[in-house]
Amino acid sequence: MTVITNICGEPPKDFIKIDIASDPNFVFVNDSDFNVKQLFDSEGNTVFVNSYNECQHYVSGGWDFTPAKNAELAMQDSLLYVVVVLLVLTFFKKKIRSYI
Amino acid sequence: MNVKKFSSILLVTIFLVAPWLNSEITSEITIPKVSQEDVTFYEVNPCKVSLIRFVINNTESIYQNHFYFRPDNRSPIECFGRISGVTVLQKGLETQFFISIGTSSALNLLLQGLFWIGCLSLMPKNSTKNEKNLKIKFHNLSIFIVSYYFTYSIYAESRYYENILYKFDLRNIKTYILIFLLYYFIAINLVEVFEERSANFINYLPYVFFVSGLFSGFNFNFFSTIFLYLGVRSFLSGETNRFFNLSYATLAIWWLFNSRGSFYFNVGKIRGFTSSIFEFNANLSWIIFGYLLILGLRKIYYLNKDNFSLRIFTKNLSITSFLLVVLGVISSNLPLINFLNYYYLGLQRWGVESTNPFAYEEFTNYEGVTIDIVRISWRGLYPSSETIGEFYGLCLMFVLFYITKKKKIGFYDYLGILSASTGLYFSDNQTSIILIFCFTLLYLFVLNFKLPKIKPVILILLLATGIGSAIYVFVFGYFNEAYIFMSESLTSQGKLYHPSEYVSSYTEFIDSNYERESLFSYFFGAFSFLAYLLNRSEMWGIFFARYNPSHSELMLGSGPFNLGQLYGEVNINNTEGLLLPHSSLLSYIVYFGIIPVSILFSIFIYKLLTNRKNIEFNLVSIYIFINIIKNDSLNYFAPFILYTILLMLLNKKERLPFFKDSFFENQVGSADKVNH
Numbered sequence: 001m002t003v004i005t006n007i008c009g010e011p012p013k014d015f016i017k018i019d020i021a022s023d024p025n026f027v028f029v030n031d032s033d034f035n036v037k038q039l040f041d042s043e044g045n046t047v048f049v050n051s052y053n054e055c056q057h058y059v060s061g062g063w064d065f066t067p068a069k070n071a072e073l074a075m076q077d078s079l080l081y082v083v084v085v086l087l088v089l090t091f092f093k094k095k096i097r098s099y100i
Numbered sequence: 101m102n103v104k105k106f107s108s109i110l111l112v113t114i115f116l117v118a119p120w121l122n123s124e125i126t127s128e129i130t131i132p133k134v135s136q137e138d139v140t141f142y143e144v145n146p147c148k149v150s151l152i153r154f155v156i157n158n159t160e161s162i163y164q165n166h167f168y169f170r171p172d173n174r175s176p177i178e179c180f181g182r183i184s185g186v187t188v189l190q191k192g193l194e195t196q197f198f199i200s201i202g203t204s205s206a207l208n209l210l211l212q213g214l215f216w217i218g219c220l221s222l223m224p225k226n227s228t229k230n231e232k233n234l235k236i237k238f239h240n241l242s243i244f245i246v247s248y249y250f251t252y253s254i255y256a257e258s259r260y261y262e263n264i265l266y267k268f269d270l271r272n273i274k275t276y277i278l279i280f281l282l283y284y285f286i287a288i289n290l291v292e293v294f295e296e297r298s299a300n301f302i303n304y305l306p307y308v309f310f311v312s313g314l315f316s317g318f319n320f321n322f323f324s325t326i327f328l329y330l331g332v333r334s335f336l337s338g339e340t341n342r343f344f345n346l347s348y349a350t351l352a353i354w355w356l357f358n359s360r361g362s363f364y365f366n367v368g369k370i371r372g373f374t375s376s377i378f379e380f381n382a383n384l385s386w387i388i389f390g391y392l393l394i395l396g397l398r399k400i401y402y403l404n405k406d407n408f409s410l411r412i413f414t415k416n417l418s419i420t421s422f423l424l425v426v427l428g429v430i431s432s433n434l435p436l437i438n439f440l441n442y443y444y445l446g447l448q449r450w451g452v453e454s455t456n457p458f459a460y461e462e463f464t465n466y467e468g469v470t471i472d473i474v475r476i477s478w479r480g481l482y483p484s485s486e487t488i489g490e491f492y493g494l495c496l497m498f499v500l501f502y503i504t505k506k507k508k509i510g511f512y513d514y515l516g517i518l519s520a521s522t523g524l525y526f527s528d529n530q531t532s533i534i535l536i537f538c539f540t541l542l543y544l545f546v547l548n549f550k551l552p553k554i555k556p557v558i559l560i561l562l563l564a565t566g567i568g569s570a571i572y573v574f575v576f577g578y579f580n581e582a583y584i585f586m587s588e589s590l591t592s593q594g595k596l597y598h599p600s601e602y603v604s605s606y607t608e609f610i611d612s613n614y615e616r617e618s619l620f621s622y623f624f625g626a627f628s629f630l631a632y633l634l635n636r637s638e639m640w641g642i643f644f645a646r647y648n649p650s651h652s653e654l655m656l657g658s659g660p661f662n663l664g665q666l667y668g669e670v671n672i673n674n675t676e677g678l679l680l681p682h683s684s685l686l687s688y689i690v691y692f693g694i695i696p697v698s699i700l701f702s703i704f705i706y707k708l709l710t711n712r713k714n715i716e717f718n719l720v721s722i723y724i725f726i727n728i729i730k731n732d733s734l735n736y737f738a739p740f741i742l743y744t745i746l747l748m749l750l751n752k753k754e755r756l757p758f759f760k761d762s763f764f765e766n767q768v769g770s771a772d773k774v775n776h
Contacts, residue, residue: 068176072267075177076278079206083281090288 003064008037008055020057028054039063044070105222112218116444119211120201122181123150131157134186136195142186147179151201154183155436161199162436165455168198169439173317174266175202203443205265205317206282212315212446213286216322217293219311226299236295242332243291246325247284249388251276256381257319259364264317287325294326301326302404302745303412306420308738309482309491310427314372314446321372321737322446324389330399331392340395351696352387355659358652359383363668368678369449369483373737378664390660397741401748408749414502417495418516424488425523428452428480441481448736449483457526477528486731487739489529490724493536494742495520497723500540501716504547531634531730532723539719546715574629575622586632587625593641597672604648604670634730639682645672647690657693666690684734707751717750 005011012033020026031051039047039055041063049055089096125131125148132141142149151169154161161167172184179202187198254261258270268275294301313322334340363378375382431438431451438451457478465471479485499516503509524533554562574583591610598607613621631640648670649658658665663680681687689697704725711717724743733739 069267071178072176076206076267079177080278080281083210083278083285086285087281087288090285 004056004059007039007059007064008049008052011056012052015052017056018053028057040065040067040070042070042073108218108221112215115211115215115218116440117152119181120151123153124148124182125153133158134161134188134197134199136188139186139188139197142183147176147182147184147202149183151181151183154199161197163434165433165435165453166194166196167435168196168453169435170198170200171203171316171439171443172200173203173205173208173264175200175204176266177204177207180204180207201439203316205315206268206278208316209279209282209286209318212443213290213322215444216311216313216446217286217290220290220297221293223297223304224300225296236333238333238336239291242329242336243284243287245332246328247280247287249328249385249392250283250287250320250325251280252381253320253385253389254279256379256385257376260319260367260376286322287329290322290325291329294329298400298403299407300404300412301400302749303407303409304416305742305745306413306416306491306495308741309488310420310423310445312372312446312448312482312738314448316443316446319367319371319374319376323741324372324393324737327396327400327741328389328392329396330403331395334395334399335392339399344394347696348391351656351692352391354652354656355383355387356380358658361665361669363664365662365664365667366678370680370732370735371448373661373735373740375659375662375664378658378662378668382664383659383662386661387659397744397748401745404745405749410498410502410505414495414498414516415512417498418512418519421492421495421523422515422519424480424482424491425519425526428478428482428523428526429457431481432457445481447481447483451481452479454478475528478526480523480526484732484736485527486529486727487733487736489524489527489532490727490731490733490739491742492520492524492527493529493532493723493727494720496524496536497539497719500543504543531727535723535726539723543715543719583625583629586629588628589632589637590624590628590641590644593637594643594645595641597642597675598645599671599673602670604645606644606647606649606654610644636682636730639679640686642672642675642679643681643683643686646670649690653693654689655693655695657689657691657696660691663687663690680732680735682732683730684728684732687732687735707747711751714750714752717747717752720750721747 012031018026028049028051031053034051034055037049037055039049039058042065044065044067047058047063049058125145131149131153132138134142158167161169172179175184182202183199184202185200187200189196189198255270255276261268262270265275268279308323314320315322359378359380361378365374365376365378367374367376375386427437427441428451431441432453432455438453441447441451454476457480459476459478461474461476462470463472463474477485477489479488482488482491495516499513499520503513524536573579591607591614594607598604603611610621610624613624628637631637643666646666646669648666666681681690685697688700692700704721708718708721711721724747728734728743734743
């Protein structure tokens with residue numbers, strides 16, 4: 001299952017992908033059959049999308065984060081800092097021991 | 101007890117308790133008991149309750165056998181040590197509760213790694229000054245290279261890891277930096293602890309059967325770090341054999357050239373010592389692993405050979421056997437302990453859940469009449485009952501060597517005899533039981549009676565007459581019909597498993613040989629006869645139904661520790677789960693091909709001949725050889741390293757007549773030179 005299908009669901013039967021990037025004045029049309037979805041980016045910003053077309057466009061552009069994913073990535077960053085600190089302590093273990 | 105040892109034990113204890121206290125729910129909130137009717141609390145609140153609070157509120161989960169604690173490696177870091185889900189299953193009349201515990205793979209690397217480093221630090225340090233103060237060349241560079249290799253192995257097997265590492269983007273370099281640093285931290289500390297104890301390593305090697313050292317979620321063994329590190333060091337220092345390097349490089353080029361296609365392999369119980377996929381990168385990764393492992397084994401042998409103590413080694417074999425049997429029994433009765441053992445000992449597979457090691461299975465015919473009663477083998481903590489049976493057999497053999505030399509039995513010898521015999525009986529490894537019985541008699545006979553001198557020519561004549569008579573009786577004589585049936589058992593069993601529209605190349609090859617009644621068909625018939633006697637007709641038949649090599653693959657293999665092509669290339673009819681080939685010989689033919697395996701076999705025969713007066717080498721090597729023919733032992737990390745090191749250690753060419761200068765003659769007295 002792709003990220004788009006995972007977040008936006010299966011595409012409608014008559015769905016044709018439009019190249020939105022080439023049209024700066026493009027306005028998304030609301031689809032009454034589409035359940036409104038809330039999307040997140042990596043910084044926790046949020047947007048509501050009202051059609052499959054809008055949803056797949058945002059998700060393709062990097063709005064494929066979720067609060068759970070953001071929380072996990074933050075934890076991974078914390079883990080990275082912890083490991084760096086542990087490594088520094090390991091390298092300077094002997095010097096630290098001499099001070100204690 | 102000195103302060104350092106005390107702090108090690110304290111650290112290990114903290115690691116045992118602290119991770120499972122992580123909770124998000126405050127103590128005021130009441131946590132309900134899980135029941136057949138209602139587990140909604142745990143469905144609504146995943147990753148909120150710590151394992152310890154769960155156990156306090158569900159005390160029966162500690163001892164009732166219908167609770168199953170399972171690690172959830174694909175869970176968030178925040179969820180570590182918490183209940184990530186509860187599933188209720190109805191199996192017949194029994195309601196089973198599967199309790200998933202969050203064990204984030206990234207944290208496992210850190211937590212399990214540090215725990216095992218703590219355990220390793222309990223090993224006595226090197227005693228001599230030289231060993232302590234030796235300046236080690238390429239120390240840091242070697243650790244860096246091993247860490248880089250580990251990170252590369254994650255990339256090479258990303259298909260396996262993308263299902264394991266939660267929210268890790270394996271296309272992002274940042275992910276690999278984190279994995280590299282985590283492993284680098286573990287490796288640097290492990291190597292430091294190991295270097296101080298390097299000369300004692302072999303004496304304590306039996307414990308790798310107890311602490312398997314598999315990082316939960318990873319296809320990598322903690323202890324292989326040591327061998328890879330030593331392997332890299334040997335390579336950088338030029339301590340390698342030119343002929344071996346050249347041969348391995350030639351084979352490696354062929355294996356890489358041949359790495360076409362992509363075949364996924366469910367690593368199952370041989371996790372940590374097999375590739376999860378047959379692909380170029382994975383093949384390259386395991387080729388490097390194989391090369392460095394061999395160099396590392398050689399290096400560790402040189403570091404340890406003068407410090408080997410039969411007394412300490414046998415004592416550790418005995419203690420390991422005892423721990424395996426006792427903790428195996430405890431594990432099978434207490435689900436919580438089973439989970440903790442799985443996690444902290446780094447097991448490939450859950451400890452056995454059958455509480456009765458004496459259990460039998462009754463087979464009945466369609467009328468309900470009992471036709472056979474079969475013992476159910478009991479594996480305890482180890483993933484394979486046969487392999488652990490081999491270990492118990494080996495323990496008994498070494499206890500025998502030791503007490504024969506020492507001429508008295510101590511506490512640990514009794515412990516070893518009792519626990520290894522019990523374990524061997526539970527494992528139901530009949531080959532090991534028979535071999536140990538025969539070898540004990542033979543060993544005692546050889547040590548106590550002078551053997552008549554037989555000239556080699558007479559010996560060869562006697563052997564030839566024996567084999568000739570057997571061939572005549574079985575192939576042409578009275579047992580001809582029975583022999584035909586047995587010699588075709590492999591092909592007939594194999595045919596039950598391959599669909600009629602497509603057969604493997606090896607099956608085709610065998611069929612054509614049988615049709616032409618070529619010389620090979622007689623050899624294969626004899627092999628099939630052996631398979632029948634060893635009760636391997638079905639397993640080896642399945643192997644040949646799958647085995648689909650090209651001519652070159654048959655000769656040179658398709659790459660070390662990679663069964664992906666074997667299991668993915670030819671679809672066969674459904675089997676009961678992952679059925680390994682049940683022969684290390686067959687697995688190694690898949691890895692290395694017939695030519696390298698034949699060369700290894702020739703070296704083995706040569707070593708047997710040169711060590712013909714070394715009774716211990718002969719007994720141990722024949723014991724290992726027979727077992728690896730009929731078992732997958734060498735597909736597991738622990739037996740692979742133990743057997744290799746033992747064969748190197750016992751292999752002595754000079755000055756070893758049977759009884760006076762036996763290998764261990766000086767070992768008993770010299771045991772105390774190692775600090776312990």
